Amino acid sequence: MHGPGLRELRRVWRESKLFLGKNKIMSIALGKTPESELQPGMHKICERIKGECGLLFTNKSEKEVCTYFENFAEKDYARGGSLATETVILEEGPLEQFAHSMEPHLRSLGLPTTLKRGIINLVKDYTVCQKGQPMNPEQAKVLKLLGIPMSQFRLVLDSVWSKPDLFKVLKSEVEDINEVEDEGEDIADEEAETESE
Numbered sequence: 630m631h632g633p634g635l636r637e638l639r640r641v642w643r644e645s646k647l648f649l650g651k652n653k654i655m656s657i658a659l660g661k662t663p664e665s666e667l668q669p670g671m672h673k674i675c676e677r678i679k680g681e682c683g684l685l686f687t688n689k690s691e692k693e694v695c696t697y698f699e700n701f702a703e704k705d706y707a708r709g710g711s712l713a714t715e716t717v718i719l720e721e722g723p724l725e726q727f728a729h730s731m732e733p734h735l736r737s738l739g740l741p742t743t744l745k746r747g748i749i750n751l752v753k754d755y756t757v758c759q760k761g762q763p764m765n766p767e768q769a770k771v772l773k774l775l776g777i778p779m780s781q782f783r784l785v786l787d788s789v790w791s792k793p794d795l796f797k798v799l800k801s802e803v804e805d806i807n808e809v810e811d812e813g814e815d816i817a818d819e820e821a822e823t824e825s826e
Contacts, residue, residue: 634703634782641697645687652678659684670794677788677798691789695799698786704778709766713758714779717772724749727774735774738767 656675660666741752788798
């Protein structure tokens with residue numbers, strides 16, 4: 630995790646501690662088993678530490694934390710594999726926002742450029758990305774150079790633990806998405822069965 634969204638989180642939650650690190654190390658620190666856990670019930674958190682995740686330690690109420698993260702979203706630059714939210718087309722002509730020294734780098738990213746009198750020029754119109762299509766890393770880099778954010782930095786709360794021994798899993802957006810996908814698969818299976826009869 631990186632970028633201005635994370636800096637904003639650290640600024641707003643400066644009285645709290647936000648840990649981002651290797652999942653295995655965070656699990657060992659909390660205690661993977663009831664015998665090795667720091668506080669009763671903490672080993673249950675370790676079962677949920679998977680993928681890109683972090684730990685937030687705070688004295689604020691569960692309601693306050695959940696409300697903040699439900700509403701938190703920061704614009705961010707897309708990465709390779711992200712879907713384009715809009716079509717971006719650069720028109721033939723000068724790209725005066727870039728210094729002449731950027732021309733080889735822009736060409737290496739796939740832009741049809743040439744240098745004329747110290748100004749970078751596009752030789753022809755160039756489509757950086759098309760709405761709804763996945764982007765490759767080069768397209769994402771071009772968008773970042775152009776200052777066009779096409780992504781959002783968000784964090785989804787997975788679970789909460791509080792003293793003395795309260796642990797609960799929160800219904801997350803990820804589970805909602807999985808339910809929709811599962812329903813879609815069930816409908817497709819039913820349609821296939823109906824067609825075969």
